[in-house]
Amino acid sequence: MTIKAILTDIEGTTTDINFVHKVLFPYAYDHLAGYLRGHEQDEIVQSVLEDARAELGQPEADLETLIRAFLGWIEQDKKVTALKTLQGLIWVAGYEQQDFTGHLYDDAYEYLQKWQQQGLKLYVFSSGSVKAQKLLFGYSDFGDLTPLFGGYYDTTTGHKREATAYRAIAADIGLPAAEILFLSDIKEELDAAREAGMATTLLARDQLPAQSDHTVVQTFQQITLTNI
Structure with missing residues (x-):
């Protein structure tokens, strides 16, 4: 046929495969805390943070607690939807700033x-x-x-x-x-x-x-x- x-x-x-594991993932890890602190009030970021609170079972978790959780999920290679969404947002910024190309x-x-x-x-x-x-x-x-x-x-x-x-x-x-x-x-x-x-x-x-x-x-x- x-x-x-x-x-x-x-x-x-x-x-x-090294592009993903040696460029994209480390970039998201290194920029995660600064990105969240700088974009905490963005509507899409607020939604991500709420999803992370639900994942943790901590509805009152503050930003610093969530940052530690996100970094921990990356270190543990956890497949968490909120983390995937956040990584995507950080990569958008990286691509747009021409920090790397695909x-x-x-x-x-x-x-x-x-x-x-x-x-x-x-x-x-x-x-x-x-x-x-x-x-x-x-x-x-x-x-x-x-x-x-x-x-x-x-x-x-x-x-x-x-x-x-x-x-x-x-x-x-x-x-x-x-x-x-x-x-x-x-x-x-x-x-x-x-x-x-x-x-x-x-x-x-x-x-x-x-x-x-x-x-x-x-x-x-x-x-x-x-x-x-």
Whole structure:
């Protein structure tokens, strides 16, 4: 069946995983306290703080208590919605101030453009929030790439290692799953996508696996859209 759409992961696939873990996360950690103290009265920040108080079970927690809680959640790698929202706000400021740009591999940039020009539909599925995805591509090393994509999906759609998420994405895109190619560096994600009926390709940028039952490539140049 002909591939008509490509669904791509970000970390380790289009983007060096070190960008997220060595640039974005440390930036949010370092700027969190100052950001909250400077934006405490912003409506969206007040909402985040209320969510954090609910998460803590401390409805009267003051700002300094919440700052310590946020920093603790980062140190513990806790998946807390209020923290994800706050990190997104801090990253917006960082991107807008040009403190960093969103990393993209050269080959990913080249082929995403090429595929879009050929008429393929492009979509993103990442564990990072849709907001974070749009920021990364909107302030990328190559400028604003958001017009390349027809849609973005995060874990509110479903877990990346469960087939139900990929079935939901295929339904939302409006194509048979077999006409969608999913790109990722994580075997378990590819397994789930294939269970849902999608074609799959594993990006192994640093080291080829000893064996894989998915098509394996090291760069976007090696991806073929036929006979997958």
